[in-house]
Amino acid sequence: MEITIATIGRLTKKRAMLLRLGRRLRGSLAGGGGNDTLRGGQDNDTVTGDAGDDIFVLAAGEGIDTVTDFEQAALFADSARVLIVRPTFPGNTLAEFIAYVKAQKEKMAYAEGTAGSVTHLAMALFAKRAGLDMTNVSYRGNAPAMNDVIAGHLKTMFSNLSDALPHAASGAIRLLAVSTAERSPQAPNVPTVAESGFPGFNVITWNGLAAPAGTPREIVDKIAVEIGRAVKDPKFAGRLKAVGADPLGNTPDEFAAMIKADTATWADAVAVTGLKAK
Numbered sequence: 001m002e003i004t005i006a007t008i009g010r011l012t013k014k015r016a017m018l019l020r021l022g023r024r025l026r027g028s029l030a031g032g033g034g035n036d037t038l039r040g041g042q043d044n045d046t047v048t049g050d051a052g053d054d055i056f057v058l059a060a061g062e063g064i065d066t067v068t069d070f071e072q073a074a075l076f077a078d079s080a081r082v083l084i085v086r087p088t089f090p091g092n093t094l095a096e097f098i099a100y101v102k103a104q105k106e107k108m109a110y111a112e113g114t115a116g117s118v119t120h121l122a123m124a125l126f127a128k129r130a131g132l133d134m135t136n137v138s139y140r141g142n143a144p145a146m147n148d149v150i151a152g153h154l155k156t157m158f159s160n161l162s163d164a165l166p167h168a169a170s171g172a173i174r175l176l177a178v179s180t181a182e183r184s185p186q187a188p189n190v191p192t193v194a195e196s197g198f199p200g201f202n203v204i205t206w207n208g209l210a211a212p213a214g215t216p217r218e219i220v221d222k223i224a225v226e227i228g229r230a231v232k233d234p235k236f237a238g239r240l241k242a243v244g245a246d247p248l249g250n251t252p253d254e255f256a257a258m259i260k261a262d263t264a265t266w267a268d269a270v271a272v273t274g275l276k277a278k
Contacts (some may be wrong), residue, residue, distance in 0.1 A: 074227035077245035111145035111157035162244020
């Protein structure tokens with residue numbers, strides 16, 4: 001979601017807070033889709049844009065400690081994933097989905113954007129919680145994976161909510177449950193996985209800003225204040241919503257605590273899938 005990093009840079013500059021965004025690419029296990037982990041240089045006037053789905057997966061292989069290598073400033077957006085099925089799928093609730101999968105004589109296959117992507121890890125975590133044994137089929141991106149679900153080649157996947165909404169509106173797919181802890185403002189009538197029998201389930205991608213470890217706290221706090229102002233800016237919030245993200249904001253301490261918790265979640269997901277950083 002690179003557009004958000006560029007947008008927030010322009011907005012903060014308008015407020016006379018000149019932030020030079022770190023742009024050194026560290027690599028991406030998920031590959032493509034804008035889900036790249038960015039890390040700035042080791043100077044204190046550099047701010048990095050974190051993409052929350054890959055930074056944890058990459059940590060071991062890239063030599064990055066997501067807790068100690070950064071001073072987390074603030075979260076500014078998150079994006080939901082949603083479990084989708086074809087209109088003819090024999091089930092309208094998550095419980096009926098689970099019952100159907102368990103009743104199959106052979107493993108049911110699901111589509112995923114790419115191996116290691118959030119669409120992959122979300123389904124892996126859900127399948128573990130639900131006691132399902134399913135087979136993943138990898139694609140080169142969310143769009144081709146969804147196209148095969150729409151065409152009937154595969155029955156289901158966890159998709160980016162923003163990609164799924166137009167197809168749901170046209171009747172090409174149905175939305176069973178979103179992966180966020182609370183219902184998404186973009187799909188308020190779609191229940192969450194958590195409220196459908198799996199409390200605590202919360203699989204999202206998020207975007208936030210961080211500085212190199214050792215950056216003075218007063219600078220980090222200033223960044224957080226500017227993020228808080230930016231997410232209330234109608235223009236900035238509109239840009240986020242246009243790419244399927246919900247504008248948020250929090251404090252450095254809240255952001256750091258969230259990352260620490262997410263690290264455990266993604267470590268579990270990687271263990272379930274058996275993925276290895278390259």
